[in-house]
Amino acid sequence: MLFGGFLQTRLTAYYSSKGKHILENAGKIAMEAIQNIQTVMQLTKESYFYNEYCEILNTIHRSSITRAHILSILFSITSAVVYFSTAAFISLGTFLVDRDTVTFEDMFLVLNAVVLAARTIGRELTLFPDYGRATEAATNIFTLLNQKPSIDNESKTGGEIVCEHFNGQIDFDHVYFNYPNRSESTVLKNFKLHIKSGQKIALVGTSGCGKSTTIQLIERFYGVNMGRLLIDSKDIRSLNLQWHRSQIAVVSQQPVLFDISIRENIAYGDNSRTDISLNEIIQVAKDANIHDFIQLLPNVSDYFFCYDKESIIFL
Numbered sequence: 001m002l003f004g005g006f007l008q009t010r011l012t013a014y015y016s017s018k019g020k021h022i023l024e025n026a027g028k029i030a031m032e033a034i035q036n037i038q039t040v041m042q043l044t045k046e047s048y049f050y051n052e053y054c055e056i057l058n059t060i061h062r063s064s065i066t067r068a069h070i071l072s073i074l075f076s077i078t079s080a081v082v083y084f085s086t087a088a089f090i091s092l093g094t095f096l097v098d099r100d101t102v103t104f105e106d107m108f109l110v111l112n113a114v115v116l117a118a119r120t121i122g123r124e125l126t127l128f129p130d131y132g133r134a135t136e137a138a139t140n141i142f143t144l145l146n147q148k149p150s151i152d153n154e155s156k157t158g159g160e161i162v163c164e165h166f167n168g169q170i171d172f173d174h175v176y177f178n179y180p181n182r183s184e185s186t187v188l189k190n191f192k193l194h195i196k197s198g199q200k201i202a203l204v205g206t207s208g209c210g211k212s213t214t215i216q217l218i219e220r221f222y223g224v225n226m227g228r229l230l231i232d233s234k235d236i237r238s239l240n241l242q243w244h245r246s247q248i249a250v251v252s253q254q255p256v257l258f259d260i261s262i263r264e265n266i267a268y269g270d271n272s273r274t275d276i277s278l279n280e281i282i283q284v285a286k287d288a289n290i291h292d293f294i295q296l297l298p299n300v301s302d303y304f305f306c307y308d309k310e311s312i313i314f315l
């Protein structure tokens with residue numbers, strides 16, 4: 001019985017971990033297709049992604065059926081053992097009573113004790129598969145919770161450069177970088193770049209050559225693998241991360257607007273204050289050349305208007 005229960009636990013844990021990977025892959029395909037639905041439609045690839053998704057789900061369907069069969073056979077054997085052992089015990093008991101080795105009362109006493117114990121153990125063993133699943137789920141949760149990011153966003157360590165001495169000079173000093181999930185492809189190889197304070201530069205290159213990666217390294221979303229990235233001749237790793245990021249303003253390729261008013265969206269640019277006046281907001285909007293556009297939006301008497309999704313795309 002114990003062996004059966006052990007086997008059930010192991011098998012359940014094995015199948016649920018196998019199923020998890022398959023479901024992850026199916027989820028990835030679905031997310032990819034949904035997120036890029038316009039491109040998918042443009043390329044008329046709807047049925048391709050649909051078939052890929054179904055194919056992966058079929059795999060898990062087949063393995064679920066195999067699992068159900070194996071587990072039910074094991075469950076029935078484990079449960080049947082209780083009844084077979086009761087039968088064997090009664091046969092042995094009656095044989096011993098017949099030979100006057102034990103009394104009838106003693107036989108029933110032992111029989112009841114053994115049957116009760118076996119039933120209890122059997123009942124508990126039915127929980128073994130759940131135990132397997134719970135162990136697997138707990139392992140996943142703890143793995144996630146115990147993960148230590150290589151760059152800690154909350155870190156309070158590292159220095160700041162005082163305002164008067166901060167120039168914003170940037171140096172990529174023989175930098176090598178690859179994304180952690182793509183160790184085989186080096187994006188920056190012995191990359192050298194010197195940007196003087198106040199200098200305006202443009203990174204020009206083919207798609208995928210590493211322009212956005214360079215910016216992400218300056219924002220310190222990733223750390224360089226080899227070489228150094230210097231801000232005002234100080235290694236970026238020695239600077240306080242929150243301070244460093246607060247010195248940078250980025251308008252990304254795909255700007256993100258939060259689902260709140262224009263005023264609040266603009267005010268997010270300055271984390272150091274909460275009392276940013278409307279006049280100041282309008283001034284920066286004028287500087288960024290979007291004030292006239294904002295005025296054209298429907299129902300916008302002031303900057304409290306919330307963008308709808310169409311406006312976000314248009315902007």
Ligand SMILES: Nc1ncnc2c1ncn2[C@@H]1O[C@H](COP(=O)(O)OP(=O)(O)OP(=O)(O)O)[C@@H](O)[C@H]1O
Binds near residue numbers: 214
């Ligand atoms: N998060 C990521 N994980 C893994 N690889 C990535 C990631 N982001 C970008 N890459 C890869 O790194 C390389 C450089 O990408 P990057 O986005 O820096 O290029 P880019 O020059 O900005 O291109 P584009 O002109 O299309 O914006 C590409 O091969 C890209 O596929």
Ligand SMILES: [Mg+2]
Binds near residue numbers: 211212213253
């Ligand atoms: Mg880019």
